[in-house]
Amino acid sequence: MDKIKITGGAPLNGVIPISGAKNAALPLMIASLLTKETLTLENMPQLADVTQLERILGNHGVDFTISGKRATDTENSGRTVHFTARDIVDVTAPYELVSRMRASFWVFAPLLARMGECRVSLPGGCAIGTRPVDLLLMALEKLGANIEIENGYVVGNAKDGLVGAEIDFPKVTVGGTHTALMAASLARGATVLRNAAREPEIVDLAECLIKMGARISGAGTSTIEIEGVTSLGGARHAVMPDRIETGTYAMAVAMTGGDVLLAGARADSLQAALDALSESGATITETNEGLRVYRNGAGISPVDVETAPFPAFPTDLQAQFMALMTRAQGTSRIRETIFENRFMHVQELARLGARIKLEGDTAIVTGADHLDGAQVMATDLRASVSLVIAALAARGETTINRVYHLDRGFERLEKKLSGCGAQIERVSGQG
Numbered sequence: 001m002d003k004i005k006i007t008g009g010a011p012l013n014g015v016i017p018i019s020g021a022k023n024a025a026l027p028l029m030i031a032s033l034l035t036k037e038t039l040t041l042e043n044m045p046q047l048a049d050v051t052q053l054e055r056i057l058g059n060h061g062v063d064f065t066i067s068g069k070r071a072t073d074t075e076n077s078g079r080t081v082h083f084t085a086r087d088i089v090d091v092t093a094p095y096e097l098v099s100r101m102r103a104s105f106w107v108f109a110p111l112l113a114r115m116g117e118c119r120v121s122l123p124g125g126c127a128i129g130t131r132p133v134d135l136l137l138m139a140l141e142k143l144g145a146n147i148e149i150e151n152g153y154v155v156g157n158a159k160d161g162l163v164g165a166e167i168d169f170p171k172v173t174v175g176g177t178h179t180a181l182m183a184a185s186l187a188r189g190a191t192v193l194r195n196a197a198r199e200p201e202i203v204d205l206a207e208c209l210i211k212m213g214a215r216i217s218g219a220g221t222s223t224i225e226i227e228g229v230t231s232l233g234g235a236r237h238a239v240m241p242d243r244i245e246t247g248t249y250a251m252a253v254a255m256t257g258g259d260v261l262l263a264g265a266r267a268d269s270l271q272a273a274l275d276a277l278s279e280s281g282a283t284i285t286e287t288n289e290g291l292r293v294y295r296n297g298a299g300i301s302p303v304d305v306e307t308a309p310f311p312a313f314p315t316d317l318q319a320q321f322m323a324l325m326t327r328a329q330g331t332s333r334i335r336e337t338i339f340e341n342r343f344m345h346v347q348e349l350a351r352l353g354a355r356i357k358l359e360g361d362t363a364i365v366t367g368a369d370h371l372d373g374a375q376v377m378a379t380d381l382r383a384s385v386s387l388v389i390a391a392l393a394a395r396g397e398t399t400i401n402r403v404y405h406l407d408r409g410f411e412r413l414e415k416k417l418s419g420c421g422a423q424i425e426r427v428s429g430q431g
């Protein structure tokens with residue numbers, strides 16, 4: 001298994017290109033199951049999760065081809081991938097494929113809406129909480145599906161087609177909103193989603209579905225209205241820039257000091273996180289090319305944050321912000337309200353000398369004068385990258401084990417950081 005070695009202390013200066021968003025690319029790829037025609041996705045990131053989902057879609061009969069690069073393309077341009085689900089050859093998504101990734105469960109909705117039946121293994125994904133799928137299934141049942149759990153598989157039936165309905169989510173769910181949007185797009189009649197997720201990735205999916213012929217209004221607000229259509233067609237859509245990758249590198253610059261342009265980044269997709277960063281002492285400016293993040297040698301101020309659904313501070317940046325706060329001049333409180341087990345990075349940050357106390361859903365972080373390199377290992381994607389941020393500022397060498405978590409969601413991480421002066425290398429091998 002690969003490892004990453006980082007020697008801390010170097011400031012970051014230069015340009016980091018922001019890739020297409022993992023959490024937008026995955027539902028967009030899944031939307032290709034809704035139509036016989038080709039869905040072309042531009043700005044696709046090259047990530048382990050994307051490759052895994054390509055395998056899953058391939059098993060259902062989706063053909064995908066990658067456009068050749070043009071002479072003017074740089075290494076940093078995202079790929080263009082064409083997905084065609086002319087015939088669905090298998091409505092089962094097996095455990096071996098689905099158990100590795102949470103979002104793969106979302107194939108349930110388009111398979112059910114288009115084929116009237118499906119059988120999908122209960123999902124896996126990052127170990128950050130129990131992560132039930134009850135609300136996704138509640139939404140599909142409201143649309144008329146019959147749902148049973150059999151031997152670890154969720155079996156859905158809607159032989160006579162789905163029918164529009166009023167769906168009130170008791171809790172904001174991104175996956176629930178994605179799946180309800182896809183299913184309702186092919187249901188008979190009107191659907192209203194209330195307390196829908198407002199995340200930018202929901203808007204990206206809705207915009208793509210609209211290009212495919214769906215009739216959706218209100219995406220990005222908590223009430224979304226969908227008028228079902230009998231079929232959807234092909235479309236061309238560019239995956240939005242990754243707001244979590246953006247926030248992660250912005251936090252890395254705030255940690256090490258320096259001056260970096262996050263090329264292609266959009267401030268409106270992560271304003272709450274940028275506000276917290278500014279409060280900590282970083283200067284963030286929006287330019288035509290993206291976001292410029294600057295911090296001089298001055299100290300990091302402690303800032304309290306609480307995660308909540310968009311537009312509040314995202315849970316997917318909580319671990320990275322905690323890494324930053326380990327070097328703050330004072331104490332900060334970080335409250336996690338989305339996932340009950342998303343503090344797995346705390347004990348690993350402690351190996352580097354961080355002083356963090358857990359009180360229920362809140363981490364109390366007392367900034368330390370310095371961190372020291374050590375061997376660390378993380379159990380999920382964002383926790384892993386929080387260790388990268390801490391290591392960039394630690395004295396001496398840090399080795400991060402289990403790099404496969406990082407490869408799920410960060411495209412060319414070592415290259416992007418070393419291009420800005422970080423001393424970081426991947427060591428291939430066992431362990």
Ligand SMILES: CC(=O)N[C@H]1[C@@H](OP(=O)(O)OP(=O)(O)OC[C@H]2O[C@@H](n3ccc(=O)[nH]c3=O)[C@H](O)[C@@H]2O)O[C@H](CO)[C@@H](O)[C@@H]1O
Nearest residue numbers: 023103131132133134135136172173174175176315338339
């Ligand atoms: C691939 C992808 O886009 N993953 C993101 C998505 O995950 P995901 O879509 O899984 O997250 P949700 O928004 O659904 O989860 C929010 C909360 O609702 C709970 N819940 C969810 C569904 C359900 O049926 N029942 C239920 O109780 C969850 O356990 C969690 O406590 O949104 C999360 C919250 O922004 C992010 O951290 C993930 O990175």
Ligand SMILES: C=C(OP(=O)(O)O)C(=O)O
Nearest residue numbers: 102103125126316381382
């Ligand atoms: C938790 C995440 O991913 P997933 O929902 O795929 O586990 C994430 O992207 O931070």
